[in-house]
Amino acid sequence: MNILIIEDEIKTAKSLAQIITSIRPEAKIVATIQSVERAVLYLSENTQPDLIFMDIQLSDGLCFQIFESVKVVPPVIFCTAYDNYAIEAFKANGIDYLLKPFKKEHIESALDKLSNLRSYFSAEKPLVPDLELLLKKLGEPDGKKSFLVFNKNKYMTVKTESIAFFYIHNESTCIVTFDQHEYSISQPLEEIQNIVQSSQFYRLNRQYLINFEAVKEVEHYFSRKLFVKLTVPTAEKLLLGKEKVSSFLNWLENR
Incomplete structure (x- = not known):
């Protein structure tokens, strides 16, 4: 069995490789990769x-960018220090989700799961995880509850439920609350999108991630776009491209 390890911490990658080969001596580690860019190049x-062990936060971004750039065929076992990405992981070929620091028995259990799945499914059927069982095991993530900000020489937390929207200003990510306070944070908007509840926040465009509770009204606009008005003022007119209209309206209706 050929195995690819995508992990930006070299010591962790070496330890993982040793554990894998101790459990499955016949396994061959074909490569160890530290970045999204190199992973896309290798897979292309x-x-x-036959199998990929993959960390989520790599040296140059989140691993989900790999799936956007290249078709990933083999199943993936995610090994990460974060528990906020489980849903995204299972959508991206995930068959297991291991939290660091992992132990040998965790890796062995994941490899056994792969073997059992391969035995169960016929050659004509795709290799997919039992999502109901996995989600029941992990519990659906509730999303990040608060964000740490630095304001007036003090650290403070802002509850996620109090945030009307996140947006990018001068290449920095900012929080705007319902009471119209604004704070800068270090996380990129792509990362925030993955750690808040998708049912509560929607990525309107490249600049804005909005809270459902902040949506005041939605109007039709030119070229089949939508004009989204929030209860909190925004610097720009929020326009939604026609390619996202269906997704956005479905989010409004079925959250």
Whole structure:
């Protein structure tokens, strides 16, 4: 069995490789990769492995960017220090989600799961996890509850439920609350999108991630776009492209 390890911490990658080969001596670690960019290049130019062990936060971004750039065929076992990405992981070929620091028995259990799945499904059926069982095991994440900000020489927390929207200003991410206070934070908007509840926040465009509770009204606009008005003022007119209209209206209706 050929295995690819995508992990930006070199010591962790070496330890993981040793554990895997101690459990499955016949396994071959074909490569160890530290970044999204190199992973995309490897998967594009080489025969894809039988299995991938993948960290979520890599040296140059979140691993989910890999799936946006190249078709990933093999199943993936995610190994991460964060428990906020479980849903995204299972949508991205995930068959297990291991939290660091992991132990040998955790890796062995994940490999056994892969073997059991392969035995269960016929060659004609896709290799997919039992999502109901996995989600029941993990529990659906509630999303990040608060954000730490630095304001007036003091650290303070802002509850996620009090945030009307996140937006990018001068290449920095900012929080705007319902009472119209604004704070800068270090996380990129892509990361925030993955750690808040998708049923509560929607990525309107490249600049704005909005809270459902902040939506005041929605109007039709030119070229089949939508004009979204919030209860809190925004610097720009919030326009939604026609390609996202269906997704946005579905979010409004079925959250």
